[in-house]
Each structure stands twice: as structure tokens, then as C-alpha cells.
Amino acid sequence: MKKSRQLDRTDRHILTLLQADGRLSNVDLARQVALSPTPCLERVRRLEREGYITGYVALADPAKLNASTLAFIQVSLTNTSTEKLRDFNQRMLDLPQVESCHMVAGGFDYLIKIRCADMQDYQRFLGEQLAAIPLIGQTHTYVVIEEVKNETAIPVDKISH
Numbered sequence: 001m002k003k004s005r006q007l008d009r010t011d012r013h014i015l016t017l018l019q020a021d022g023r024l025s026n027v028d029l030a031r032q033v034a035l036s037p038t039p040c041l042e043r044v045r046r047l048e049r050e051g052y053i054t055g056y057v058a059l060a061d062p063a064k065l066n067a068s069t070l071a072f073i074q075v076s077l078t079n080t081s082t083e084k085l086r087d088f089n090q091r092m093l094d095l096p097q098v099e100s101c102h103m104v105a106g107g108f109d110y111l112i113k114i115r116c117a118d119m120q121d122y123q124r125f126l127g128e129q130l131a132a133i134p135l136i137g138q139t140h141t142y143v144v145i146e147e148v149k150n151e152t153a154i155p156v157d158k159i160s161h
Helices: 009-020 026-032 037-049 082-094 119-130
Strands: 069-077 098-103 110-116 136-143
Touching: 009 026, 009 037, 026 037, 069 082, 069 119, 082 098, 082 110, 110 119, 119 136
Parallel strands: none
Antiparallel strands: 069 110, 069 136, 098 110
């Protein structure tokens, strides 16, 4: 990857606006950041090329897609050799209920975030899929009662170089 240059205020504004609405047209984006469309598009392409923008997504409503039960599961493995970690990572990639999976430092090895239809669906996931992974020594689950904050945007004003 090419060396990234420091972001200026306009770059940060572009990132903020696109994180809020990835479907914003270049003309509207240019107007909001006080640029003409061509230089605005050049900046967006540079931000993509330099890896500041890694993709564009649509955010779906979990309740409408029968996935409103959200849980975080702490996972401790019985073996943390490089080979076993790779195996566990691949297993997580293969499970559609796993929304995110993070290897962490501390009292356990992984923190996974899952979405299920309901508690029965969660119980099936835990018993039939997660428990079937022989690497797992122990799990602790935290079912979310209420999502207080769920941001997808990174506050770009905090970016430092």
C-alpha cells in the first residue's frame, strides 16, 4: 500500500459524510464540502486508493430480517497454537450467525458477536454449532437487552498522523 498523506479538514469531512450516507452522490458530496465535482471525486478515489475507505455497505434492520436477538460470547480455547487459532478463525468465518469475531487479550481468547431470531435459535446455535467446535474449552454469553449505541462510523476528527 502506498504511503498515505495526512488528511486535511476536507478529507475528514468527506469521510464523515460518506460514513453517514455511502450513497451520497458525488455532486451532493462536492456541494457539502465546498468543492467542484471533479476535485471531490479525485479526493474520494484517493481516499479509497490509500485505504481510508475500504468499502460501501447497506445497513439492514435486524428485526425485519428475523435476527433481533443479539449476544456477545466470550470464548476460551483449549489450545492457542497458531494452527488451532487459524482453524478457529476459519470456523467463525463459516458461521452466518457470527456478525463479528475478535481475538482479545485478557481472561479469554475471543469475543464473538452473534445475531439470532430468538432465544431458541440462540440455544440451537450454541448447542449444535458452537459446542461442536472441539477447540472451545469454555464460553460465557451476554444477551443484549437493549442496544444503547451501535455506531458504524469512525469519528474522523480523532484521526492523528
